Amino acid sequence: MTRVLVVDDDFMVARIHQGFVQKVPGFTVAGTAHTGAAALEAVERLRPDLVLLDIYLPDISGLEILRRLRQESSAVDVIAITAAQDAETVRAALRGGVMHYIIKPFTFDTLRERLERYTEAVSRLTGAPAAVQADVDRFFGGTPDGEAALPKGLAxxxxxxxxxxxxxxxxxxxxxxxxxxxxxxxxxxxxxxxxxxxxxxxxxxxxxxxxxxxxxxxxxxx
CATH class of the missing domain: 1.10.10.10 (Winged helix-like DNA-binding domain superfamily/Winged helix DNA-binding domain)
Incomplete structure (x- = not known):
């Protein structure tokens, strides 16, 4: 099972995202956090495999959390789930190493597709002596909003x-x-x-x- 930490400042939204995750086979919610400080503490304590990270948090931004996780060489993977649509925030999140960037509001199918693609790629890459391009594409080549596959050469x-x-x-x-x-x-x-x-x-x-x-x-x- 892939253990997921849900981070969102809105308690109701976090509950909705938690329900989405629980509906996807192979995923379970390890915990939730509603502030940046709580998210960092939860990552350290719960050791989740994946964090669904909001960018807008009341104390520490999601981008700062990303920076600290990478600075500490944390092995946890991150999917950004946020209302932030400005290009600079998206670029900063990509530089921080997010696996995908999902803009609110989104449907269950959008999250399900990202999670399924993520777990398939992790499964293929785990224990493999070397990565092949198809597996790398599965990991980094998610399609926006669950649309048809991107043409060759587009990420x-x-x-x-x-x-x-x-x-x-x-x-x-x-x-x-x-x-x-x-x-x-x-x-x-x-x-x-x-x-x-x-x-x-x-x-x-x-x-x-x-x-x-x-x-x-x-x-x-x-």
């Missing part, structure tokens, strides 16, 4: 970052503008944007200027 965590940039923006963005905010290359960012358009999660607008091709601008479908 779920990077897709989450591009989604966060689009959601945060009040206006449409060019691929170059989105890339600058996400800290990615323009070519790579455009591939993710076009994929989101094909999924129907973003829309593209053409801006006609002077001579040459019209500029493609992307907007999150709200």
């Amino acid at each position: 779920g965590r990077t897709a989450d970052l591009v989604i966060a940039v689009l959601r945060e923006s009040d206006t449409d963005l060019s691929a170059a503008e989105c890339a600058e905010r996400a800290g990615l290359s323009r070519v790579s960012t455009r591939r993710y944007l076009e994929h989101l358009v094909r999924l129907g999660r973003a829309q593209v607008r053409l801006r006609y200027g002077g001579a040459g091709r019209p500029e493609h601008r992307y907007l999150w479908k709200r």
